[in-house]
Amino acid sequence: MNWDDMRVFLAVARAESLSAAAPGLRMDPATLGRRINRLEQTMGAALFVKSPQGYAVTDLGARMQEAAEQAEVALSRAWDIGQTPSAGLSGQIRIGAPDGCANYLLPQVCAAIQADNPELEVQILSLPRVVNLSRREADMAITVSPPQAGRLTVQKITDYRLHLAQNRRLAVPQTLEALQGRALVGYIPDMIFDAALDYLGPLARAGVQLASNSVSVQLQMLRAGAGIGIVHDFALPSAPDLHRVLMDQVSLTRSFYLVRHDADRRSERLTRFADLLLAGIKTEVARLEAIPDRPSC
DSSP, X not given: OOHHHHHHHHHHHHHSSHHHHHHHHTOOHHHHHHHHHHHHHHHTSOOEEEETTEEEEOHHHHHHHHHHHHHHHHHHHHHHHTSOTTSOOOEEXXXXXXXXXXXXXXXXXXXHHHHHOTTEEEEEEEOSSOOOTTTTSOSEEEESSOOOSSSEEEEEEEEEEXXXXXXXXXXXXXXXXXXXXXXXXXXXXXXXXXGGGOOSGGGGTTOOSEEOSOHHHHHHHHHTTXXXXXXXXXXXXXXXXXXXXXXXXXXEEEEEEEEEEGGGGGOHHXXXXXXXXXXXXXXXXXXXXXXXXXXXX
């Protein structure tokens, strides 16, 4: 047995299906299935219970997964030892994040880090849900609420602000009561995966007329002149046709947190990257929020 077999085993165990594990391994599901069958033949025992719903580890598979994950951490530490503090970062690092952060902050922050570390490969995973670090969907994740369970290390990155915004072509409301009859743009109510993302609150009592699980889609709806909605202040510089309204009546503050698997605290490479990422996001939020609305014509 070699580490490549363990890498395949871990990917399937975490994804619980061949099709979900295949892209990350750059294999097709059929090849992956043959690799798993060959591994089970080598072990002389079943590692997965296979069904139309997917692959679930057996008791033996669960014990093997725990040992394999410990070996994975040890290999990561060995990789770190080979990189001196003065050397640039290298290898692949994947970050999971909500799409507001993934679209309007991480591209420029990660591009700057990668430019200083040419051997580094950075992947941004934008999902409308919490990234599962236990299944190693990513090396680290950015969240809007600190997780309360799991073997995780959590660092607060920074606060950020949100306000009501609309297209500049629309009449500016002077009171909240003036919003009655206006279409609201926001999240699909039953797809809000974190209570901190429930931005509209009482404003949405009559419903959300234009909804998406994507912040970017919501922003495009507003740019099209479709109603009014909550927008991240750091996203507004990318949409000069929008402006904030009723700032003295609706002003929200939320926070970003950097979450890592507890076992990765000993990884110097990931810690160095996390420090750069944290500083970069904090600086970028401050820079973008300091850009004033463009004066109305």
